Amino acid sequence: MKKQPAQLExxxxxxxxxxxxxxxxxxxxxxxxxxALFRDEATDTWRIEAVREALADQDALTTALALAAGLSGYEAVLERAPVEAEGWLARTVEAFPEQEIGRRFLIRPTHVEPRLTYGRIPLTLDAGLAFGSGEHSSTQGCLMALEGLHRRPRYVLDVGSGSGILAMGAAKMFRGARALATDIEPWSVRVAEENVTMNGLKRRMRVILADGYRHAAIRTGQPFDLIFANILARPLCAMAADLGAHLAPGGRAILAGLLGTQARMVLIAHRRAGLVLERRIDLAPWCTLVLRKDS
Incomplete structure (x- = not known):
């Protein structure tokens, strides 16, 4: 019997x-x-569209939107509409081609046949799981910042890792590095674990469920030579002291998920934690910061 496609909205x-x-x-x-995000240049406003199963957890959606309203101070109106499930994944696949990022990285969806790559580090991801797929400017900025690092990290931490793409990129670029990826969403942790296996990194990368830096593996482990935090500006500011405490002297932090207009606020919080700005990458309207902890 043919399996019925999931109802989507x-x-x-x-x-x-x-x-x-x-x-x-x-x-x-x-x-x-x-x-997906779309900018209306005429009104200088943004439109965000998402697709999910129609029967998914409504309480989780309500809570997430309420938190967003509290953080941003803006109460958005949600519109919902059914979408045809058949053909949706095919359209997703078509919209998620193999893509080159910066000078070093190649994002390869699972539907694309593997091929030899020269001078590029391939990262394989599932087209049906688009968060952390490399299409977002914040992810691209982090990978571009990563390829610009000259000091080889031994211990890497990715806070709020989503698909695990950033920690995987570091583990593949620096073959001796060991990476720890964390996220507060169990679903994200499962997806990242699958990606770690798919990319052959199980021996050098671990994914755990954790809220910020509140986990024994972070508190009792070695100081990290490289920390990624691709989240939001306010949480970045709130966790700046924790980041500074867990970053090794001479280590780098790559921060993203913030708008260019929020960079100053994030920088001030991290300067108080003993970090200095080393590089800034702007992929409008998003911004990526590379910070250094002096010895």
Whole structure:
């Protein structure tokens, strides 16, 4: 008997001011498999669309949107509409081609046949799980910052890792490195673990469920030579002291998930924690910061 396709729905948040985009994008990423952003240049506002199963947890969606409203100070109106399930994955696959990022990385969806790559580090991801797929400018900025590092890290931490793409990129680029990826969503942890296996990194990378830096593996382990945090500006500021405490002297932190207009706020918080700005990458409207902890 042919399996019936899942019932899907589209979630739409329209006419968002730029400052509210990171919070609401994060909210929809927490409850959806794929999220897309569109800018209306005429009105200078943003539209966020997400697709998920129609019968998914409604309480989780309500909670995520309420948190986004509290963080951003803007209450968005959610629109919902059914979407045809058949053909949706095919359209997702078509919209997620193999892509080159920066000078070193190649994001390869699972539907693309493997091939020899020269001068590129391939990272294999599932087209049906778009968060952390490399398409978002924040992820791209982090990978571009990573390829610019000259000091080889031994211990890598990725806080709020999503698909695990950043920690995997570091583990593949620096073959002696050991990486720890964390996320607060059990679903994200499962997806990242699958990606770790698919990329042959089980011996050098671990994925755990953790809230920020609150886990024994982080508190009692070695100081980290490289820390990724691709989350949101306010949580970045709130966790700046923890980041500084767990970053080894001379280590680097790569921060993203913030708008260019929020960079100063994030920098001030991390300067208080003993870090200095080494590099800034702008992929408008998003910004990636590379910070250094002096000895």
């Amino acid at each position: 589209t979630l739409v948040l329209d006419q968002l001011p730029e400052e509210a985009v990171p919070s609401y994008e994060s909210a929809l990423l927490a409850v959806s498999a794929t999220v």
